[in-house]
Amino acid sequence: MTGTLKLPHEGTPGSSAEGLDARLVVERGAFRLDVTLTAAPGDVVALLGPNGAGKTTALRALAGLVPLTGGHLRLDGAELDRMSPESRPVGVVFQDYLLFPHLSALDNVAFGPRCHGVPKSQARAQAAVWLDRMGLTEHSSAKPRRLSGGQAQRVALARALATRPRLLLLDEPLAALDARTRLDVRAQLRHHLADFEAVALLVTHDPLDAMVLADHLVVVEDGRVVQEGTPSDIARHPRTDYIAHLVGLNLYRGEAEGHSVRLDAGPGITTTEDLTGPVFVAFPPGAVTLHRDRPTGSSARNVWRCEVAGLETHGDQIRADLAGELPLAADLTTVAAAELDLRPGAPVWATVKAAQTHAYPA
The missing domain is CATH 3.40.50.300 (P-loop containing nucleotide triphosphate hydrolases)
Incomplete structure (x- = not known):
């Protein structure tokens, strides 16, 4: 040209x-x-x-x-x-x-x-x-x-x-x-x-x-x-479920007291940010680790009991749609999904490290 x-x-x-x-x-x-x-x-x-x-x-x-x-x-x-x-x-x-x-x-x-x-x-x-x-x-x-x-x-x-x-x-x-x-x-x-x-x-x-x-x-x-x-700001700080879904993040709203956030619907989440008042908390599906039994040696501060609601191929990974204490999406490899014997209705434990969450004012 x-x-x-x-x-x-x-x-x-x-x-x-x-x-x-x-x-x-x-x-x-x-x-x-x-x-x-x-x-x-x-x-x-x-x-x-x-x-x-x-x-x-x-x-x-x-x-x-x-x-x-x-x-x-x-x-x-x-x-x-x-x-x-x-x-x-x-x-x-x-x-x-x-x-x-x-x-x-x-x-x-x-x-x-x-x-x-x-x-x-x-x-x-x-x-x-x-x-x-x-x-x-x-x-x-x-x-x-x-x-x-x-x-x-x-x-x-x-x-x-x-x-x-x-x-x-x-x-x-x-x-x-x-x-x-x-x-x-x-x-x-x-x-x-x-x-x-x-x-x-x-x-x-x-x-x-x-x-x-x-x-x-x-x-x-x-x-x-x-x-x-800007695109980077939208991607890092989604403010609606629609935007969070677009950029591939789990998004929740709640009330922060220091490093703890009590969600509007669901349990609490521990974050690295020290905030007070209404906040959003977001983390990618890749930050979620799944276990068949409640983990005992994990350093993750956030642990929730869930159930597999659905599975779908997402690029070269498997995306698990989870219901339970905290509805969320988790990405894992095909091998990991097979080892966990994931299928709809299967009980799992989900963990997320506080360092992998991101909290920001609502």
Whole structure:
């Protein structure tokens, strides 16, 4: 690939009005979306959440495809919600890309500039530059049916960028790709987004896509923001069960007195942190050690009697879903699972060392 995706800033550099400033309020029947989003030029923000959380509604509201019922939407100081969708400086890459099947890759990319009044020859010249930047020059004459999933994704991205948007929206940009292609295209997309100088916002339910592609995560559940921060902060300090499940942690809430935490539901946990008041306690499934009998020589401060509720393959390990004194997930090797004769309904003892837990204020 040659060149970069850098786009010139518009407006006054360093102006506080640059970037995205939005409070998206959308009421649709019994569902209410109320999400605040802010981002500076060059930021890549991921809107993450389960199905039905309101992610797509938020994206469609930003694009002008769903009207706001409240709040505000400003981009580089302009009132975006007062503009028609086609006049907004917004580029969108939809989940299924929506390439025109009868047009070549070149003419798909040229479509945006043509809609903005650029003459055909000039629009096609601009499109050729974008395809070159995406490494797709040799596919410029190909129709979408002749493109691979990764190639189609890059054509869709080039088409969105060819209009020189100040806000780039990506709706589940990698969802249509198989696992092998997804790995390569994710790396390519990260490179493209790193060079994009306006605001980029992607909607996804895949935590790996969010962690790799975005600088800032906004987690939405039931139409509201439940947590936001950098990927590392979200991964280390989950604040809901949904987020804990995404990042692969056991998560509990309780009341701390020194190194002891009395859980809201369940027994106590000993931690290394010395805290007082409401806290979360988290630890990875790999920190859990399972025993058939109550351990007597273990140095672990946390010991609970459990029962195997279910087993599933998790990568190259077995993940045990445990019920009992403390519901939790434990990861162990296939050999260890066989030696323990694990099966649904089997009684086990679970231990976790205090040093492997992490407590933080709720």
